[in-house]
Amino acid sequence: MSGFETLRALVVLGATRRGHMTLTVTDVAGGLDVSVENGKDLDLKFRSELASFVPSSGLIRLVWHGEVIAQNGLPYQLFGSAKVVPPAGAFLQATAHGEAVLVDSMRRAIGDAKSVVDLFAGCGTFSLPLAQTARVHAVEDVSDMMEALAAGWREARGLKQVTTETRDLFRRPLLPDELAKFDAVVIDPPRAGAAAQIAELAKSEIGVIGFVSCNPVTFARDARVLLDAGFVLDWLEVVDQFRWSSHVEVAARFARMS
Numbered sequence: 001m002s003g004f005e006t007l008r009a010l011v012v013l014g015a016t017r018r019g020h021m022t023l024t025v026t027d028v029a030g031g032l033d034v035s036v037e038n039g040k041d042l043d044l045k046f047r048s049e050l051a052s053f054v055p056s057s058g059l060i061r062l063v064w065h066g067e068v069i070a071q072n073g074l075p076y077q078l079f080g081s082a083k084v085v086p087p088a089g090a091f092l093q094a095t096a097h098g099e100a101v102l103v104d105s106m107r108r109a110i111g112d113a114k115s116v117v118d119l120f121a122g123c124g125t126f127s128l129p130l131a132q133t134a135r136v137h138a139v140e141d142v143s144d145m146m147e148a149l150a151a152g153w154r155e156a157r158g159l160k161q162v163t164t165e166t167r168d169l170f171r172r173p174l175l176p177d178e179l180a181k182f183d184a185v186v187i188d189p190p191r192a193g194a195a196a197q198i199a200e201l202a203k204s205e206i207g208v209i210g211f212v213s214c215n216p217v218t219f220a221r222d223a224r225v226l227l228d229a230g231f232v233l234d235w236l237e238v239v240d241q242f243r244w245s246s247h248v249e250v251a252a253r254f255a256r257m258s
C-alpha cells in the first residue's frame, strides 16, 4: 500500500461520525509513524483489528489515543549520529531539508563554543548534532521528549556530554547566573516567542545566541530586546521550511558588541 492508501484505510477503519479524526504522520526510516486522536474508542476487538492491520500496512508504529497499538521496527529520527525515538506526535522539524539547513545555521552560530544551552530543545534536533563539538544542556517542558533525547544520547558514540532538564521556560526562564555556565545559547521557541527567556538573556553575560523562529513577528519583538541590550545581529537567514504554505522559518546569530 502507498502511504496515502494506508492512511485512507486507517480512516475507514477507525473514524467515527462524531468528529474529525486527527492523524499525525511522521516519515521515519522504513515507513510511517502514525499517531491518531479522536478516532473510534479502543476496545478488545478494535485493538486487535488495528494490530492486524499494521504488519501489511507499511506503518512502523501506530499509536491510538496515546496508546502504542503495534510497532514494526524502531520509529527513529537521526539527529547527527544519534538515533532518537520521539514520543508519538512530538514536535519535529517539518522537512528534512529545512532541518539540515537549520542545524547547519546553528553550528555556524555557536562556532567553537565549548558549552551550549539549547532552549526549547524538543527531542534534540540541535542538541545532538551540536554535541559533536560542544557539551550541551537541553531544556524543554515536555518530559517525554527530554527522556527520548537522553536515551538517544546514551546509545550514540563519540558525542560530548548532553544533559537534560524539564522546565517551563515561560514561567521559569534560565536566569543570568545559570546562563553564566555556557559559552553560547541556541533558542528555538514556539510561535509565541520567548519573551521571559529573552529578558533574562538580555540581562546575562552570554556573548552568542543562535536564534531559530517559526514566527517572524515574535522574532522581531524578541530581537528588539536583544539589540537594545547591546547585541548585534550578525546574520539572518530565511528558510522555506513549511512547503506549500506562506510560513517561513528564520535563523539568526546575535553577538555582544566587543
Ligand SMILES: C[S@@+](CC[C@H](N)C(=O)[O-])C[C@H]1O[C@@H](n2cnc3c(N)ncnc32)[C@H](O)[C@@H]1O
Residues within 6 Å of the ligand: 091, 092, 093, 120, 121, 122, 123, 124, 125, 126, 139, 140, 141, 142, 145, 167, 168, 169, 170, 171, 188, 189, 190, 191, 214
Ligand atoms: C519550535 S519547537 C522546537 C523544538 C526543537 N528545537 C526542534 O527543532 O525540534 C518548540 C519547542 O518548545 C517546547 N515548548 C513549548 N512551550 C514551552 C515552555 N513554556 N517551556 C519550555 N519548552 C516549551 C515545545 O514542546 C517544542 O518542543
